[in-house]
Amino acid sequence: MTGIHADLLKRRQAVLPSWLSTYYAEPIDLDHGEGRHVVDAEGNRYLDFFGGILTTMTAHALPEVTAAVSEQAAKILHSSTLYLNRPMVELAEQVAELSGIAEPKVFFTASGTEATDTALLLATGYRSSNQVLALRNSYHGRSFSSIGITGNSGWSPTSLSPVQTYYVHGSSRIGGPLAGLTDKELIAACVADLEDVLGQVKDNVACLIAEPIQGVGGFAMPPDGLLGEFKKVLDRHGILWISDEVQTGWGRTGDHYWGWQAHAQDGAAPDMITFAKGLGNGLSIGGVVARAEIMDSVPANSISTFGGSPVTAAGALANLRYALDHDLQGNAKRVGAVLRTKLDEAAGLPGVAEIRGRGLMIGIELVDAAGRPNPKAATDVLEYTRADGVLIGKGGLHGNVLRIAPPLTLTTDEATEGGAIVVAALKRAGQPS
Known part of the structure; x- marks a missing residue:
């Protein structure tokens, strides 16, 4: 690992606790974002399907929010x-x-x-x-x-x-x-x-x-x-x-x-x-x-x-x-259904035990051939989706569940695009090694 991210990771490890985990074998620094997309410090652009752990509810750099913060900060x-x-x-x-x-x-x-x-x-x-x-x-x-x-x-x-x-x-x-x-x-x-x-x-x-x-x-x-x-x-x-x-x-x-x-x-x-x-x-x-x-x-x-x-x-x-x-609850229901339909294409794939959730809060549980939790597959899917331009999360008692929760302004096209990348990653993860 070399470059901007490698240098920052080394500095982080020197001053922050070892128990602060990061995603990815080569962690990334998210430098800026707009709408449903973020860009890392090395210029790579991603569709954000995790929103900083379900935190970016509306959008990155939402003008109404940044204006309100700026106006109040000036007072x-x-x-x-x-x-x-x-x-x-x-x-x-x-x-x-x-x-x-x-x-x-x-x-x-x-x-x-x-x-x-x-x-x-x-x-x-x-x-x-x-x-x-x-x-x-x-x-x-x-x-x-x-x-x-x-x-x-x-x-x-x-x-x-x-x-x-x-x-x-x-x-x-x-x-x-x-x-x-x-x-x-x-x-x-x-x-x-x-x-x-x-x-x-x-x-x-x-x-x-x-x-x-x-x-x-x-x-x-x-x-x-x-x-x-x-x-x-x-x-x-x-x-x-x-x-x-x-x-x-x-x-x-x-x-x-x-x-x-x-x-x-x-x-x-x-x-x-x-x-x-x-x-x-x-x-x-x-x-x-x-x-x-x-x-x-x-x-x-x-x-x-x-x-x-x-x-x-x-x-x-x-x-x-x-x-x-802007009725983002309604958008979560409508576009969430589009995303779920796309993700349901992964149902029945090797290792996909269950796809569950509501609206724009969807989990995909992964298991091995014996039906046991498969955290490695979840980690692999995170790497594959990041490489293809989508950021997702994971969780579950054993770390074997993919967590998908985009901002609530997600569009139909973005749901289809991001869902296809997740499905492709699941297919890749389910292939015999």
Whole structure:
């Protein structure tokens, strides 16, 4: 490896932690982007099908967002929550209106991880309990507390935790004990598992936190309605439901604005929603929207130095308004169907176990000839697609699931082009070595 990227990689390795992994045998530095495309420091152009881990929600260098950031930066960069902040208030009003939660209040953070921490603080304090329910195969962030509720060993470097976590079944994983069940059977099995776990827990439980579609977990999907059935059980025990919408929110799934809405039954809604990533389109913002009585229950002083800062809030508000004004949820549904149709051409290829997802959030699980997880094939496909001009991601408990999540402004032509490159890479990866 030689050139600009090789020099930068050497410098990175000298000063950054060894556990900060990178994609590709020869990592790339993304220098600039526009729309759905990015260009690396050596001039190579790519169609971005991963959006910085589902973060570039609308488009790279979206004029409305860059203008809002520039205008606000020229006025004042920072003030903190100790002062009134018009962009933060206006953004909170918009998020609260969209949340679907009764009498909502909003607290902004600088990341999704910090949003998880905040939700745990609220739930454990409100319920006077440090006991938390989470789903197996889940991921909720990289802080000490969020690692403690992450049901994925690849992202859990320590067993120490400030909370007591009980993991329940919530999705069917290939090779897992619930594989092969129908949706109805899976819902019944998961509800029975939840009831069984609660029957073994002493005292009260604070909350259940769940991703409607498991992001780092390889876009594993609970059956529609499962979390709504969970809510019936939770309500009998007074347990709060937190929907982790860091990856599924803002219309990405196409069918719904929030991932939890695929599970809504009889008016059921979460008590809290955590969000981040796509809202800022790359700006560092996350947050929690919760019922007012929960949000206001903190019995101590608190502030946020960077959460909802004027610049990030102004940019996020411009981004959110653009997504709403241009019906990007509808585009995710329409163009997502085009992309899915193209990717479905890979169904039945050697090593392709399953293609799943919704809208512009699609996962492809890869296995070997014996049906075991095949992380090497996933790594190979990432290399092949990069070489042909498309950037995708990967995840899953074993790192064997391709993750495809382009910006929501993706066009039909781009979906067809990028999907064809992914299919070609899958064909190449499935050939005998």
